[in-house]
Amino acid sequence: MKEVSLYIHIPFCIKKCLYCDFLSFPASEKVQESYFNALLHEIDSYKDKLSGYSVKSIFFGGGTPSLPNALWIKRTMDTLRSSYNLTDDCEITMEMNPATEAAEKLNIYRKAGINRLSIGLQSTNDTELKKLGRMHDYDTFLKCYEDARQAGFENINIDIMSALPGQSIDSYEKTVRRVVQLSPEHISAYSLIIEEGTPFYDMYGDEAETEYRTGENGDSSYLPTEDEDRQMYELTLKILEESGYHRYEISNYAKKDLECRHNITYWTRGNYVGFGIGAASLLENVRWNNTRVLASYTAYWNDNIGTYEDIICDREELDQKAQMEEYMFLGLRLVEGVSISKFEEYFGIKLIDVYNDIVKNFTNEGLLVINGDKLGLTKKGLDVSNYVMSEFLL
Numbered sequence: 477m478k479e480v481s482l483y484i485h486i487p488f489c490i491k492k493c494l495y496c497d498f499l500s501f502p503a504s505e506k507v508q509e510s511y512f513n514a515l516l517h518e519i520d521s522y523k524d525k526l527s528g529y530s531v532k533s534i535f536f537g538g539g540t541p542s543l544p545n546a547l548w549i550k551r552t553m554d555t556l557r558s559s560y561n562l563t564d565d566c567e568i569t570m571e572m573n574p575a576t577e578a579a580e581k582l583n584i585y586r587k588a589g590i591n592r593l594s595i596g597l598q599s600t601n602d603t604e605l606k607k608l609g610r611m612h613d614y615d616t617f618l619k620c621y622e623d624a625r626q627a628g629f630e631n632i633n634i635d636i637m638s639a640l641p642g643q644s645i646d647s648y649e650k651t652v653r654r655v656v657q658l659s660p661e662h663i664s665a666y667s668l669i670i671e672e673g674t675p676f677y678d679m680y681g682d683e684a685e686t687e688y689r690t691g692e693n694g695d696s697s698y699l700p701t702e703d704e705d706r707q708m709y710e711l712t713l714k715i716l717e718e719s720g721y722h723r724y725e726i727s728n729y730a731k732k733d734l735e736c737r738h739n740i741t742y743w744t745r746g747n748y749v750g751f752g753i754g755a756a757s758l759l760e761n762v763r764w765n766n767t768r769v770l771a772s773y774t775a776y777w778n779d780n781i782g783t784y785e786d787i788i789c790d791r792e793e794l795d796q797k798a799q800m801e802e803y804m805f806l807g808l809r810l811v812e813g814v815s816i817s818k819f820e821e822y823f824g825i826k827l828i829d830v831y832n833d834i835v836k837n838f839t840n841e842g843l844l845v846i847n848g849d850k851l852g853l854t855k856k857g858l859d860v861s862n863y864v865m866s867e868f869l870l
């Protein structure tokens with residue numbers, strides 16, 4: 477049986493964090509109820525299309541999936557189980573914001589079948605958390621983490637971020653070391669990106685007044701320099717690898733055999749179907765995105781108003797060139813690299829015949845390495861991964 481992964485988007489948040497450009501917003505319970513009803517219809521509607529597939533992973537992302545009444549997550553899981561063939565060891569992850577945690581909720585998630593949590597901590601420094609506009613402090617996170625362990629969660633990811641406003645290298649190191657002490661199974665460590673359209677962009681983006689970025693206004697709201705950012709990146713690698721985590725993707729670290737299977741589906745171009753507004757899908761080399769408009773989504777699935785074209789955007793059948801580019805661009809994010817033999821199996825042409833010059837140049841420069849069947853970035857290559865990966869666009 478072929479395999480597929482499923483993504484469920486829950487777009488609700490208590491309030492918007494200052495750096496966030498995800499599709500998320502506060503909403504009343506009534507709006508949430510209407511959304512979940514639509515979501516259950518959408519999930520059910522794909523059951524014939526996916527009847528030949530077994531579901532190897534499910535990911536509830538957002539937004540804040542832990543914000544709505546936990547019974548909605550249970551009902552969503554019930555619908556998923558009745559509509560699809562879940563594998564016995566299906567990895568079922570839910571993102572949690574510590575500000576929304578409650579012990580009873582965790583028990584409901586466990587009983588519903590969620591077996592992995594991804595908790596957004598970002599920093600253990602309360603001042604940094606406040607500057608990000610996060611709704612929790614470090615103590616709230618600790619309670620959430622302990623409750624999750626109590627509830628029986630044995631597979632937990634913690635998200636942390638570097639290059640935060642006012643963050644020193646010492647403070648970042650403290651965050652990493654405290655997280656390691658908790659011994660989660662998985663750690664995601666990203667560097668803050670200032671996205672257009674966010675309050676942070678107004679404060680720190682290219683057009684912003686420089687005093688916000690340099691700290692000249694006397695407070696400590698400046699962003700770390702590129703050099704400091706690089707030192708934080710090196711620290712992450714050093715501390716996590718010394719502590720028994722291996723880096724398997726540019727920004728992701730795991731204990732042995734506890735890599736996130738769901739995200740590996742994305743990086744290896746496996747089949748996945750996304751439900752909910754803004755969710756992306758890739759099924760047998762057809763890509764599409766769901767509408768980002770909540771009203772169109774609920775009107776279609778709850779009241780039969782509008783057409784399928786109104787709620788599906790950017791549907792595209794990928795040609796071979798696009799597939800090869802994606803295979804390289806996404807696969808090189810994985811530290812083990814891409815499989816040379818699978819490239820030939822998929823595309824009927826040798827990888828080296830398509831990318832001869834690029835592979836030759838980058839291996840000479842020490843940025844790429846061939847190791848048996850795998851072509852991957854070296855440590856030096858991982859440090860400049862965006863540059864290397866972009867050269868694989870044909």
Ligand code: SF4
Pocket residue numbers: 488489490491492493496497498500538539540573596
């Ligand atoms: S909790 Fe996450 S999704 Fe919600 S606003 Fe903050 S960063 Fe965005």
